[in-house]
Amino acid sequence: MASHGVLRGLGAGVRSEEARQKELQQIAAYNDLVELVNTKVAERQYTIEVLDLITKLLNENPEYYTIWNHRRRALRYLFAAPDPKDSSPGPSKRHAQDLVESDLRLTFLLLRKFPKCYWIWNHRNWILRIAESFVQTAEARKLWSEELQLIGKMLHADSRNFHAWSYRRFVVAQLERLQAPATSEPPSREARQSLTESEFEYTTKMIKTNLSNFSAWHNRSELIPRLLAEREAGSVARRKMLDDELALICTAINTDPFDQSIWYYHQYLMSTLSLDCPPQDRIVHDLSNHDRQKYYAHEMEYIREILEDEEDCKWVYEALLHCAGCYLEVEGGTQAFTTRDMRYWLDQLKRLDPLRKGRWDDLGRSLKL
Amino acid sequence: MSLVSGPGRGGVAAMPVEMRLFVDKHVRYIQSLDTRKDELEYWLTEHLRLNGLYWGLTALHLLGHPDALARDEVISFVLSCLHDNGGFGAAPGHDPHMLYTVSGVQILATLDAFDELEKRVTGGRNKIGQFIADLQDPETGTFAGDEWGEQDTRFLYGALNALSLMGLLHLVNVDKAVAYIQSCANFDGGYGTSPGAESHSGQIFTCVAALAIAGRLDLVDHDRLGAWLSERQLKNGGLNGRPEKKEDVCYSWWVLSSLANLDRLHWIDGDKLAVFILQCQDPELGGIADRPGDMVDVFHTVFGIAGLSLLKYPGLVEVDPVYCMPRSVIKKCLGK
Numbered sequence: 001m002a003s004h005g006v007l008r009g010l011g012a013g014v015r016s017e018e019a020r021q022k023e024l025q026q027i028a029a030y031n032d033l034v035e036l037v038n039t040k041v042a043e044r045q046y047t048i049e050v051l052d053l054i055t056k057l058l059n060e061n062p063e064y065y066t067i068w069n070h071r072r073r074a075l076r077y078l079f080a081a082p083d084p085k086d087s088s089p090g091p092s093k094r095h096a097q098d099l100v101e102s103d104l105r106l107t108f109l110l111l112r113k114f115p116k117c118y119w120i121w122n123h124r125n126w127i128l129r130i131a132e133s134f135v136q137t138a139e140a141r142k143l144w145s146e147e148l149q150l151i152g153k154m155l156h157a158d159s160r161n162f163h164a165w166s167y168r169r170f171v172v173a174q175l176e177r178l179q180a181p182a183t184s185e186p187p188s189r190e191a192r193q194s195l196t197e198s199e200f201e202y203t204t205k206m207i208k209t210n211l212s213n214f215s216a217w218h219n220r221s222e223l224i225p226r227l228l229a230e231r232e233a234g235s236v237a238r239r240k241m242l243d244d245e246l247a248l249i250c251t252a253i254n255t256d257p258f259d260q261s262i263w264y265y266h267q268y269l270m271s272t273l274s275l276d277c278p279p280q281d282r283i284v285h286d287l288s289n290h291d292r293q294k295y296y297a298h299e300m301e302y303i304r305e306i307l308e309d310e311e312d313c314k315w316v317y318e319a320l321l322h323c324a325g326c327y328l329e330v331e332g333g334t335q336a337f338t339t340r341d342m343r344y345w346l347d348q349l350k351r352l353d354p355l356r357k358g359r360w361d362d363l364g365r366s367l368k369l
Numbered sequence: 370m371s372l373v374s375g376p377g378r379g380g381v382a383a384m385p386v387e388m389r390l391f392v393d394k395h396v397r398y399i400q401s402l403d404t405r406k407d408e409l410e411y412w413l414t415e416h417l418r419l420n421g422l423y424w425g426l427t428a429l430h431l432l433g434h435p436d437a438l439a440r441d442e443v444i445s446f447v448l449s450c451l452h453d454n455g456g457f458g459a460a461p462g463h464d465p466h467m468l469y470t471v472s473g474v475q476i477l478a479t480l481d482a483f484d485e486l487e488k489r490v491t492g493g494r495n496k497i498g499q500f501i502a503d504l505q506d507p508e509t510g511t512f513a514g515d516e517w518g519e520q521d522t523r524f525l526y527g528a529l530n531a532l533s534l535m536g537l538l539h540l541v542n543v544d545k546a547v548a549y550i551q552s553c554a555n556f557d558g559g560y561g562t563s564p565g566a567e568s569h570s571g572q573i574f575t576c577v578a579a580l581a582i583a584g585r586l587d588l589v590d591h592d593r594l595g596a597w598l599s600e601r602q603l604k605n606g607g608l609n610g611r612p613e614k615k616e617d618v619c620y621s622w623w624v625l626s627s628l629a630n631l632d633r634l635h636w637i638d639g640d641k642l643a644v645f646i647l648q649c650q651d652p653e654l655g656g657i658a659d660r661p662g663d664m665v666d667v668f669h670t671v672f673g674i675a676g677l678s679l680l681k682y683p684g685l686v687e688v689d690p691v692y693c694m695p696r697s698v699i700k701k702c703l704g705k
């Protein structure tokens with residue numbers, strides 16, 4: 001009912017009688033299974049056999065959210081029940097762990113086939129949170145670390161899967177929660193050492209593999225303020241961070257000036273210079289207007305150099321106009337460029353990017369060009 | 370869009386062939402959806418049945434064929450999905466969830482059927498409102514989808530959408546919901562599924578539309594987000610959902626409606642987008658696909674048609690960019 005990337009093909013909708021009969025048999029088998037599961041669950045027959053039927057059905061249709069709910073109901077019951085292989089009464093920890101492991105396997109296999117199905121991600125998250133309640137902190141940490149490795153594999157297969165990126169941030173938060181000492185005393189600097197540094201390194205690795213990975217650039221922009229706070233970075237270290245990031249993006253721009261992911265990260269860095277930037281998001285805290293002007297002028301200088309090789313890259317003109325607008329906001333004069341330059345850049349934008357003509361017209365009006 | 374002043378009153382028949390919308394074929398395609406019980410896909414998609422009905426019904430209304438599905442049958446089906454706790458499931462026997470509750474309310478509003486709801490279920494409207502209100506997280510202001518607690522800005526938007534259609538927004542803490550949306554804002558002006566998540570057109574639609582319902586569009590950085598949204602248009606006219614991704618008809622709705630809500634519809638080339646959407650039609654059997662040549666489905670059909678309506682394609686009924694429902698229905702429900 002909402003398909004993506006499935007070819008229509010020729011003669012769609014026409015089936016041979018044989019194919020039709022075969023499909024009718026498949027429908028009957030599927031509906032029998034649905035009815036069987038629903039009946040057993042309505043009767044609260046929460047047995048291992050019913051759990052297996054649920055597994056079979058979810059393998060056929062992982063989008064069937066009510067069946068995932070049935071699974072959770074059955075599992076909740078089974079976690080509290082004695083181990084069938086064990087004669088001792090009361091819930092068995094080993095039995096519960098077996099159940100958790102089998103659900104981690106099930107969701108792993110399903111995610112490989114359906115990496116964008118919300119319900120599978122949700123179930124995996126649910127089962128891990130339940131598992132935590134059975135185990136010691138060390139074991140819980142192991143569970144979530146393995147989860148981080150799994151996400152690494154998923155992102156290796158599809159580096160832009162936003163379910164996986166969201167889940168990665170969630171898993172990191174769980175690991176950080178488990179590493180925090182349980183006492184109410186303020187943690188020492190080492191104990192507070194979170195995963196921010198290693199996650200930042202991870203974005204570096206992802207970007208190096210593929211400059212065009214905006215998901216990684218985005219995560220980097222989220223990590224930088226935390227990283228600086230955790231390092232208790234002073235003015236010098238903060239300026240170094242900004243300069244290093246600008247140098248990194250400058251290299252990236254030179255490598256592929258037509259890639260918008262890179263320009264968005266450049267915009268991010270520029271936005272942290274702005275007077276409007278909230279203090280907690282700033283990279284450098286003690287910028288004077290003179291500093292800002294220097295940064296803007298420097299950016300414009302090297303972006304202009306790209307024009308020598310790439311005079312048909314609209315992102316260059318857009319960035320120049322953006323920096324020029326920022327420059328004018330902090331300083332009245334225009335030493336780094338003239339109004340004629342700005343008019344020329346705007347004309348180039350209109351020439352190179354007619355799809356967004358309305359936007360360039362509005363931009364010209366707002367810059368009074 | 371120049372089509373408005375283009376071929377004049379000649380209507381669709383006078384249009385160049387690449388600009389033609391196959392209205393009758395789309396109507397027949399949507400009518401056929403509930404007769405395809407001999408296809409496995411029909412059964413495998415039962416978990417989307419109520420959404421599908423909302424998509425199909427809305428498409429028919431926008432196409433100017435509001436009576437193409439029998440009103441009584443639609444209402445009976447919708448009410449057969451309603452649980453005692455006030456939530457709707459995807460189909461009879463499916464668990465209640467926000468996603469289907471919103472579709473249920475939207476269908477009842479479109480069919481002007483809240484009186485029928487009260488007749489068949491005493492206090493029905495309040496029950497539904499309470500189901501939704503109970504899903505708000507009192508700490509953060511966002512919403513869960515159901516009793517299992519997963520949260521997502523899609524559910525927050527759904528809650529404000531359905532409650533406002535029923536005149537029950539006072540049941541929830543709107544200010545807290547607004548503050549939560551703000552915490553999902555990114556430097557590029559967009560929004561993600563939760564704080565810290567990458568901007569994504571679908572989530573931007575839900576956040577901007579929720580702010581519109583709350584009357585707080587002043588919190589959106591119009592120029593920055595408008596710029597990001599306008600960059601979703603690719604050379605072939607289609608729109609993508611995030612930087613460096615492929616174009617897809619459903620984004621013509623998420624992106625275009627957000628641009629409309631920000632008063633920046635003119636920041637992309639509407640004519641080129643219209644041509645792209647029209648290329649995604651199945652000219653023989655009706656329906657619209659994600660991309661030209663792909664399998665059609667009712668999801669892309671409604672969002673393609675709604676996109677064309679925002680672009681003022683001649684002959685289509687005006688769509689509301691916040692609710693994705695006919696504008697006239699929203700005027701009646703909200704009194705504005």
Ligand SMILES: [Zn+2]
Pocket residue numbers: 004617618619620659669
């Ligand atoms: Zn799509």
